Amino acid sequence: MIVYVLRRLGATFIVMAVVALFVFSLLFLAPGDPAAIIAGDIATDDDIRRIRAKLGLDEPFFVQFGGWVWRLLHGDLGTSIFTNLPVTTLIGQRVQPTVSLTLCTLFFAVLVAVPLGVVAAARAGSWLDRLVIGFSVLGFSIPVFVLAYMLVLLFSVQLEWLPVQGYRPFADGLWPWLSHLILPSVALGTVYMALIARITRAAMLDVLSQDYVRTANAKGVPPSAVLTRHALKNAAVPIVTVIGIGIALLISGAIVTETVFAIPGIGRLTVDAILRRDYPIIQGVILLFSFIYVLINLLVDLSYTLFDPRIRY
Amino acid sequence: MTAAAVLSAPASTSPTWRRFREAFRRHPTAIVGGVVLTAMVFIAVFAPWLGTVDPQALSPIQRLRQPSSEHWFGTDMLGRDVYSRVIYGARISLTVGIAVALLSIAIGLAIGMVTGFIRWVDAVMMRVMDGLMSIPSVLLAIALMALTKASVGNVIVAITLAEVPRVVRLVRGLVLSLREQPYVEAAIAAGTNLPLILLRHILPNTVAPLLVQGTYIFASAMIVEAILSFIGAGTPPNIPSWGNIMAEARSMFQIATYLIVFPGVFLSLTVLAVNLLGDGMRDALDPRLARRM
Numbered sequence: 097m098i099v100y101v102l103r104r105l106g107a108t109f110i111v112m113a114v115v116a117l118f119v120f121s122l123l124f125l126a127p128g129d130p131a132a133i134i135a136g137d138i139a140t141d142d143d144i145r146r147i148r149a150k151l152g153l154d155e156p157f158f159v160q161f162g163g164w165v166w167r168l169l170h171g172d173l174g175t176s177i178f179t180n181l182p183v184t185t186l187i188g189q190r191v192q193p194t195v196s197l198t199l200c201t202l203f204f205a206v207l208v209a210v211p212l213g214v215v216a217a218a219r220a221g222s223w224l225d226r227l228v229i230g231f232s233v234l235g236f237s238i239p240v241f242v243l244a245y246m247l248v249l250l251f252s253v254q255l256e257w258l259p260v261q262g263y264r265p266f267a268d269g270l271w272p273w274l275s276h277l278i279l280p281s282v283a284l285g286t287v288y289m290a291l292i293a294r295i296t297r298a299a300m301l302d303v304l305s306q307d308y309v310r311t312a313n314a315k316g317v318p319p320s321a322v323l324t325r326h327a328l329k330n331a332a333v334p335i336v337t338v339i340g341i342g343i344a345l346l347i348s349g350a351i352v353t354e355t356v357f358a359i360p361g362i363g364r365l366t367v368d369a370i371l372r373r374d375y376p377i378i379q380g381v382i383l384l385f386s387f388i389y390v391l392i393n394l395l396v397d398l399s400y401t402l403f404d405p406r407i408r409y
Numbered sequence: 410m411t412a413a414a415v416l417s418a419p420a421s422t423s424p425t426w427r428r429f430r431e432a433f434r435r436h437p438t439a440i441v442g443g444v445v446l447t448a449m450v451f452i453a454v455f456a457p458w459l460g461t462v463d464p465q466a467l468s469p470i471q472r473l474r475q476p477s478s479e480h481w482f483g484t485d486m487l488g489r490d491v492y493s494r495v496i497y498g499a500r501i502s503l504t505v506g507i508a509v510a511l512l513s514i515a516i517g518l519a520i521g522m523v524t525g526f527i528r529w530v531d532a533v534m535m536r537v538m539d540g541l542m543s544i545p546s547v548l549l550a551i552a553l554m555a556l557t558k559a560s561v562g563n564v565i566v567a568i569t570l571a572e573v574p575r576v577v578r579l580v581r582g583l584v585l586s587l588r589e590q591p592y593v594e595a596a597i598a599a600g601t602n603l604p605l606i607l608l609r610h611i612l613p614n615t616v617a618p619l620l621v622q623g624t625y626i627f628a629s630a631m632i633v634e635a636i637l638s639f640i641g642a643g644t645p646p647n648i649p650s651w652g653n654i655m656a657e658a659r660s661m662f663q664i665a666t667y668l669i670v671f672p673g674v675f676l677s678l679t680v681l682a683v684n685l686l687g688d689g690m691r692d693a694l695d696p697r698l699a700r701r702m
Contacts, residue, residue, distance in 0.1 A: 114540025122552055130556050233688065237681035239632045241639055241655065242673035249666055260663070348547035352636055355659075370555055370642045378555050386544045393543075 101398065108394050115386045116168065119379055120161055123151065134177065134373045150177060151375070173380035178372045183380035187362055193263045194361035197284065197353065198346050200277045205285035205292060206339060210328075212289075213296025213335075217304060218323055228293055235290025240349045244283035244356040251279060261358040276359075284353045288342050295338040299331035306330075332403035340396035347385045432693035439689020445682035449675075453499040461493035464649045475667065482671045485654070486661060494649040495671050501650035502631045502679060505565055509630035510623045512569045517576025518615065522607050524577065525584025535581070538574040546571035546629075547636055554642040564643050568630050579622055583615050617694040624687035628680045635676055651676040 123130050131148040132139070139147075152160045167174070173183035216228035252260040258279055264272040303309065304327055312322045354363035362381055369377035433439050452459065468488030476483040482491035524531040541549070546568070553567035587593060588611070596606050637643030638652025639659075646653055651672040658668030 110536055111539050111543055114537055115543055118540055119544070119552065122556055133556060133558065233684055234681065237628070237684050238677045239635050239673075239680070241636070242669070242677055245655075245662055245666075245669045245673065248662075253663060253666075344545040348545045348636070351547065351551075352640060355640055366551065367640045370551060370640060373555060375555055378552055382544060382548045382552050385548060389545060390543045 097401075104394060104397060108390055111390055112387060115390070116165065116383065117161070119382055119386075120164055122379075123153070123375070124157060130375070134375050136373060147177060150175070168383075173383065174376035176369075176374050176377050178369075178374045183376050186365060186377060187380060187384065190360060190362045190365045192265060192361075193359045194350055194354070194363060196263075196266065196273070196277060197280055197359060197361060198350055200274075201281040201285040201288065201346055202339075202343075204281050205289045208285075209289040209292035210296050210335065213293040214300055214323055214328060216293070216297045217300030218319075220301060225297075228297065232290040232294045235286045238286070239352075240283055240287065241352045241356050243286055244280070244353060247279045247283055248356070261356075263357075263359040263361070276357075280353045280357045280359060283356070284346060284349045287349065288345050291342050291345065292335065292338055296331070296335050299334040300327055303327045303331045329403065333400055336396055336399060336403065340393045343389055343392050347389060429690075429693040432689055436685075436689040436692055438685045439692075442682040442685030442689065445678060446686060449499055449679050449682065450503060452496055453503050456496045456500060459496055461496050462490050464489060464493040464497045465647070466490070475665075483665065483667045485657065485665075485668055491654065491668060491671060494654055495651070495675055497649050498651045498654060498672060499675065499679070501561060501644055501648060502634060502676065505561065505568065505634040506627040506631040506683070508565045509568045509572060510627040512565065513572040513576050513626055514619050514623050516569070517573050518580050518612075518619065520573070521577045521580025522584055522611060522615075525581045525588065525611075526603060526607070531581070534577070538577050541571075541574040542578075544571075547633055550633060550637055551640075551642050554637060559643065559645040561644055561648065564634055564637060567637075568633050571633070572626050572630065576619070576622060576626075579618065580615055583618060584611055587611050587614055621687055621691045621694060624683055624690060628683040628687065631676065631680055631683070 129144070131144050131151065131153055134151075135143045135147050148154055152163065155163075164174075171184060173187070175182055176186055179186065212228050212231075216225040219225050248260055251257050259276050262276055264276050266273045300323075309322060309326055312326045313319070317326070350361065351363035351366050353359070354361045355367050358364070362384075366378060366381045369375075369381075466489060468484065471480070471484050471488040472486055474480055474484040474488075476491075480490050480492065482495055485491055485494070520534060524534045544552075549571040550564075550567040553570065554563060557563045557567075593606065593610050596610055601609075634643055634650065635652035635655070638650050639656045641656060644650040644653055646657070654672040655669050658665060662669045
């Protein structure tokens with residue numbers, strides 16, 4: 097087990113190194129002079145030179161990369177071109193809304209999608225099953241921001257049940273905080289739910305055709321116990337895997353959702369950085385999100401032993 | 410034999426063809442998807458002849474008009490005709506979708522076939538692909554777009570780069586299982602050279618799964634293009650794309666909801682059509698998988 101964990105950590109480290117190298121190399125792989133592109137159309141030669149110096153583009157590649165990794169290992173993601181503040185500070189200011197949004201979405205999506213998938217599999221072929229399949233195809237097809245606007249129009253503008261936009265910190269109280277997160281979470285979570293429900297259904301259908309499920313049914317175990325204790329537990333590995341992989345959808349979607357709902361999170365920071373061509377911020381956010389994504393999937397891998405004792409490392 | 414019987418006799422009885430017909434009969438939604446997609450392609454190709462005006466023509470006097478008989482989808486904050494912009498927008502979405510699907514399949518196929526056969530390339534390549542895949546694709550595309558000039562071509566390249574690793578994984582998986590097949594072993598034993606094996610024995614067997622994967626890439630590329638345009642990192646603002654129209658309407662969606670609704674519905678419908686078509690094809694080409702999904 098320990099050997100496996102160490103090996104897995106090693107592999108994770110390699111993946112992270114590739115990510116870092118790639119994100120860094122983008123500056124050089126992009127056609128044209130990145131300093132000129134970042135500076136924009138109305139920049140003077142002086143501006144371009146200043147940006148080139150700031151990004152360290154006037155030094156050899158490996159010197160730059162070495163210095164960049166060294167600073168990265170010390171928790172330094174560079175300095176924003178526009179505000180001149182450290183990227184880590186800027187991200188730090190925006191963490192709470194983004195973490196609130198993604199965690200809210202994660203909980204709500206998993207809580208709804210897994211039971212939906214289980215019920216659909218238990219009643220395979222019924223109208224309920226068709227409804228779940230239809231929902232999942234629709235969920236894959238409606239872009240996050242289109243759905244977000246439709247929800248706002250219906251629940252905020254027409255019915256006036258929930259606030260249109262904005263974010264309240266948790267310190268302002270539970271309801272103000274939550275009420276500002278409900279619509280964003282539903283919008284962001286729908287495609288994630290579609291994915292989880294689909295895989296849950298498929299995994300459950302697989303398990304439900306196994307002999308031990310028939311045995312459990314035959315010996316009179318209540319159907320709900322068969323579904324949860326016997327079937328769901330054995331279908332857990334693919335479900336947990338897809339919950340981990342789907343985090344990528346949450347991360348990408350959060351950027352768009354925060355834009356629609358004017359939530360001052362890391363996504364909003366990224367979009368503002370795009371408009372100002374503030375590349376160090378974009379670079380920092382990509383690295384941070386990718387590392388989080390890799391680490392979550394490492395935890396998912398390690399959690400397999402919890403669900404399936406046959407998996408031993 | 411009556412004339413009717415002759416007419417209803419299948420044009421081809423190849424198993425693939427039969428499976429297609431069978432699958433489409435079981436999934437009437439796939440036919441609906443095909444019809445909607447065809448309609449969208451028609452709209453994109455014949456945009457200038459569908460009662461549209463110049464999608465860029467400004468008319469400051471007619472700003473923010475609600476939909477009417479004169480302006481079917483209303484006008485935007487610069488007085489441009491939204492109907493024309495949405496119709497022309499179909500060109501961008503479909504071009505990006507098709508181009509990304511074709512490019513990423515072609516590149517992924519080339520890399521995947523080689524990595525599946527040559528061990529040391531495999532070891533290096535898969536680490537690189539693992540790294541690329543752990544960057545969420547929208548973020549990767551954002552990074553690329555932030556470093557290049559906004560253009561449709563760059564959007565296609567950026568989204569393709571994010572999709573390639575997934576195709577490589579799929580092709581590599583297929584190649585690894587195909588090369589254990591007796592007929593491939595026989596070809597190797599007979600001294601067939603590697604390029605010929607790849608071309609004659611491996612390639613034909615990857616067509617079916619790649620066709621299905623291609624439709625899903627098509628659908629997701631259209632969504633990513635819209636997301637990029639919506640957050641200002643995609644198609645340049647002077648080209649009407651569905652994402653752009655919605656991006657420009659961001660600040661005024663409460664007073665001009667139609668600016669969001671029309672492009673949003675067109676985009677969702679097109680993506681839905683492609684997804685339905687993909688599900689039908691997957692069912693046709695892999696009946697075993699289809700029953701489970």
